[in-house]
Amino acid sequence: xxxxxxxxxxxxxxxxxxxxxxxxxxxxxxxxxxxxxxxxxxxxxxxxxxxxxxxxxxxxxxxxxxxxxxxxxxxxxxxxxxxxxxxxxxxxxxxxxxxxxxxxxxxxxxxxxxxxxxxxxx
Amino acid sequence: xxxxxxxxxxxxxxxxxxxxxxxxxxxxxxxxxxxxxxxxxxxxxxxxxxxxxxxxxxxxxxxxxxxxxxxxxxxxxxxxxxxxxxxxxxxxxxxxxxxxxxxxxxxxxxx
Numbered sequence: 001x002x003x004x005x006x007x008x009x010x011x012x013x014x015x016x017x018x019x020x021x022x023x024x025x026x027x028x029x030x031x032x033x034x035x036x037x038x039x040x041x042x043x044x045x046x047x048x049x050x051x052x053x054x055x056x057x058x059x060x061x062x063x064x065x066x067x068x069x070x071x072x073x074x075x076x077x078x079x080x081x082x083x084x085x086x087x088x089x090x091x092x093x094x095x096x097x098x099x100x101x102x103x104x105x106x107x108x109x110x111x112x113x114x115x116x117x118x119x120x121x122x
Numbered sequence: 123x124x125x126x127x128x129x130x131x132x133x134x135x136x137x138x139x140x141x142x143x144x145x146x147x148x149x150x151x152x153x154x155x156x157x158x159x160x161x162x163x164x165x166x167x168x169x170x171x172x173x174x175x176x177x178x179x180x181x182x183x184x185x186x187x188x189x190x191x192x193x194x195x196x197x198x199x200x201x202x203x204x205x206x207x208x209x210x211x212x213x214x215x216x217x218x219x220x221x222x223x224x225x226x227x228x229x230x231x232x233x
Contacts (some may be wrong), residue, residue: 035222036169045160045211046166049220059221069227095167105222106215108158108173115167 001028002120003098009116016086016120020080022096024112030054030074033104036081038092039115048094053102064090086120093117100107124223125150126212133231134202142228144195144212148224155215159188159193162209162227171210172197199230207232 008020020036035050049070050059058070071083079096094116097109125183127145136138144157151157159172172178172188187198195214199206212225 032204037224039189043163045213045224047213047224049215052223061221062219079221100173105220106155108213109160109168110168110170110173112167112169 002098003040004111004113005100006094006096006113006116009094009118011119011121012086014086014088014120014122015122016025016119017082017084018086020081020094020096020116020118022081022084023067024077024079024096026096027098027111029072029077031102033099033107034070034079035073035097035099035109036070036079037112038090038099038118039094039095040089040092041107046092050099050104051079052104059105082121083118088120088122091118092119124226125216125219125223126214128212128228129226130226131229131231133233134199135233136204138202138204138229139198139200140202141163141199142197142210142212142230144197144225146193146195146214146216146223148193149218151190151195151216153217155163155217157190158213159186159197160211160213164208166209168211188229194223196217204232206230 036048067085096113152200160168175190
């Protein structure tokens, strides 16, 4: 059974940093592209960032480009999101999601984690 | 505003059929990129409902179906049940933005 377990969320001051982790199990992690999607309180889904299966290609939404860094450790089956320069508008539940194969962006998210809440205080 | 446009809410009585639309533009759905649909029950993570415009993952009832034509896609739910009450999101790829895009979400109310 595919499991994605996010951690690392919490309360942080504006301008601060936070690193999210997503521990994956139940599938061949190194074979699938991964992504982060967020949802602000009471709002819709927003794609944040994606990474190819090898980690060699990364993609970012304009809203986080230059501030967030996605990475992965295929030896440890873990996805990361380093978030710097946090703003109030980054407050959201952050979901880890996997693609059904090695290619990111064009495909769908076939499994999602339960999410971790990030709150940026001003 | 979201890149993909969905109605904020739709409603229907148990047993009825409802349709949720998702309208994009020439850089996403109109460019031929596929549309995918997710169901998000209250307080839960999204779950894949339809992929590649009209394909159902295993375990998704055939009451759920999807289609796409030109810049628009739609999700249809037949034989509406109380447990279908949830938020529904469409997703595609946008070549101008260089990333995935979501619709604003549609709240399905079962009367």
